[in-house]
Amino acid sequence: MKEHIRSRGWLASGLILSGLVVVSGCTPKGTNANTDASTSNDTLTMTDASVAPDRSDLTDGSTQRRDGSAYHLDADVDLDGCPTSMQHPCPNPLPDGCGPQELCGNGLDDDCNGQVDEGCSCTVGDVQPCFLGPPSYVSTGACTSGTQTCQGSGEFATWGPCEGGIWPSPEVCDDLDNDCNGCADDGLCCEPPLSCPDPEDIADAQPFVPYQLDGTQWYSGPANSWKWEIEGGPCDQLLGNTSYEITADNTSHPTITFTLSGDYTVTMTVTTDSETYTCTFIVHVVGPGLRVELCWEGTGSRDIDLHLLRSDFHADWCASNDCFFDDCKATNWDMGSWGYQDGPIAECAGTPMGSDWQSRGSCANPRLDIDNIDDVGIPENINVDTPGEGQSFRVMVHYFGGQGGEAHPLVNIYCDGHRIATYGQTPNQVTGFTTPGAWDCQGDSWRVADVVTHDNNGHTTCNVTALHPNNQTAGYRVLRDDTSY
DSSP states (O other), X not given: OOOXXXXXXXXXXXXXXXXXXXXXSOOOBTOOOOOOTTOOTTSOBOOOTTSOOXXXXXXXXOXXXXXXXXXXXOOXXXXXXXXXXXXXOOSSOOOOOOOSSOOTTSOBOTTOSSOSSTTOOOOTTBEEEEBOSOGGGTTSTTOBOEEEXXXXXXXXXXXXXXXXXXXXXXXXXXXXXXXXXXXXTTTOBSXXXXXXXXXXXXXXXXXXXXXXXXXXXXOOSOOSEEEEEEEOOHHHHHHTSOSEEEESTTXXXXXXXXXXXXXXXXXXXXXXXXXXXXEEEEEEEOOSSEEEEEEOOOSSOEEEEEEEEEGGGOOOTTSTTOBSTTTSSTTTOOOGGGOOOOBOGGGTTTSTTHHHHHHHTSBOSSEEEEOOSSOTTOOEEEEESSOOTTOEEEEEEEEEEESOSOOOOEEEXXXXXXXXXXXXXXXXXXXXXXXXXXXXXXXXXXXXXXXXXXXXXXXXXXXXEEOOSTTOSSSOEEEESOOOO
């Protein structure tokens, strides 16, 4: 077993796709471009989005630069005839930082071949931050971090695709450094009709706490319609639905309530009489301490339960000190032996059991936010807002009941809101998880992972170790009619 260690110091990152045609211009979606450079100050000057610029540093018809980079960068544009007030030069663009070879373990595309940490060894289920773009462009402009999960088997495990971030893209007229080279709107001749937010301008959200956005901060002109689209993490992708609720999503001021930790990609679309404008950014949903979530696919009734147990109790599953539906919900909480202080009511007031926690007056630690009995598509969550220094926890999933048949649960583990491990995701699904057992943790149960928590200057960091069948270094530990730790 290999121990996975990840602290809160994640990379900021962003996406360029190999073969992306980059145009220099200010062409809002759905417009007819105007290529006349002699227009007055009252008219935006744009290049035709259907024509790629002439790049002397590209081989004919190739997406590869002569220096070996897979990334197109914006070309220098002849701004002759463009009013000075509408010019956006970039006198000192960042160097791309591309090197001769890939360096393992940093989540960067060091050799700029369009892949991150390819050929690097990893442990199945580990998650690391990643950046798909020139290494020097990390934490610059619009770019924000993505993540990649280790996939495969044993010594053949490799890092999966880098997903969930915002990567360098061609400059558009939005007052934002889209290509992340250190300059906003460089190479364009235009007056930005909107001002898309820099990642640092987006405040963090919290699970179950209503989060309001104000689109007029970024577009203040006349609008015919507003639209907000949100993309979540692995459970959303598995279930094909959403781990959030959004209201007023056809207005400039939507309110979103996220149910899970992690990173959500938000796209704002504004339509006017003649144009369509978009801004895309990441909202970090940060739950304190240790959070574990469980989801599973399927149709019909299938009840699968999440459990969390501290190793120092030396207890069996479904017995005293095991945090699960029987003793960790607001209506039946009996986990005082864990010895943790309650948290503020704001941490859990918005959960499905929020009214019960409000009656208590505080949020207990540990606690189960959601007990999904038979509603396929609703993730279960267990939270420990203030875990102890050096304490060890084990995560377990139990097949309680329902229609039976093989299920494929997926577990995400978060530390201070950052996803650090994912188990059961395609192509590494759990197999042999077929038999419900109802009470007393009979039937099939999956020992997922051990988590050791640390206090790092007020922030929780975690060491996560995947659990495998006895005497094996790969695979999932699925047991039947076994309640032992």
